[in-house]
Amino acid sequence: MRAVNLLPTDDPTRRTKTNIPVVVGVAGAVLSTVLIGMMYMSASSAVHDRQQQLDTLRRELAVVPPPVQQSSAETGLATEQKARVTAVTAALSRRVAWDRVLREVTLVLPQDVWLISLAGISPASPGSVAAPVAAAGAPTGFTLNGYTYSQDGVARVLTRLMVVPDLSNVQLSSSTATKVGTQNIVQFTIVANVRPPGANAS
Numbered sequence: 001m002r003a004v005n006l007l008p009t010d011d012p013t014r015r016t017k018t019n020i021p022v023v024v025g026v027a028g029a030v031l032s033t034v035l036i037g038m039m040y041m042s043a044s045s046a047v048h049d050r051q052q053q054l055d056t057l058r059r060e061l062a063v064v065p066p067p068v069q070q071s072s073a074e075t076g077l078a079t080e081q082k083a084r085v086t087a088v089t090a091a092l093s094r095r096v097a098w099d100r101v102l103r104e105v106t107l108v109l110p111q112d113v114w115l116i117s118l119a120g121i122s123p124a125s126p127g128s129v130a131a132p133v134a135a136a137g138a139p140t141g142f143t144l145n146g147y148t149y150s151q152d153g154v155a156r157v158l159t160r161l162m163v164v165p166d167l168s169n170v171q172l173s174s175s176t177a178t179k180v181g182t183q184n185i186v187q188f189t190i191v192a193n194v195r196p197p198g199a200n201a202s
Helices: 012-063 072-093 098-108 151-161
Strands: 114-120 142-148 167-180 183-194
Touching: 098 114, 098 151, 098 167, 142 151, 142 167, 151 167, 151 183
Parallel strands: none
Antiparallel strands: 114 142, 142 183, 167 183
């Protein structure tokens, strides 16, 4: 009879193939553990930084003083300031814009007219408490004295001043022919009223 060996033979190739899955599994487990540890350390560091920021903000907030309540004196000053601003605004709303009035008069004067004098009085505003009653007769709020070459020139000045929005009741007070050297001229005086601020031109 022939002898048969029933014991398994020791094959190195087979042992290597059997160990590969074990090595891969162990390596994967170690790698996963390392990654989880790194993620935990990163998250822990971020939480620590946020906690430090929160503590810093709390310390800064503790240093800020609480809001101070306004005293009665400050409240009184604020009320007084508001009243003064209101009074100034009301006064400015009743103020005659003389620069505008003079510009309007300058724009309508003919070239053949020259002035000797011009006088104006600010009228009382319709909203003022003590507005004077307008006296009947010739206006006195605006007086203009000048020269021109003819009575037609005086009529032209009078007509043009009537279209000035800030003037009302424009009238010719006097018109006298005279002579300067060899030149015949006409000296005139025109009077009018200045419209109060806020009054509508009729």
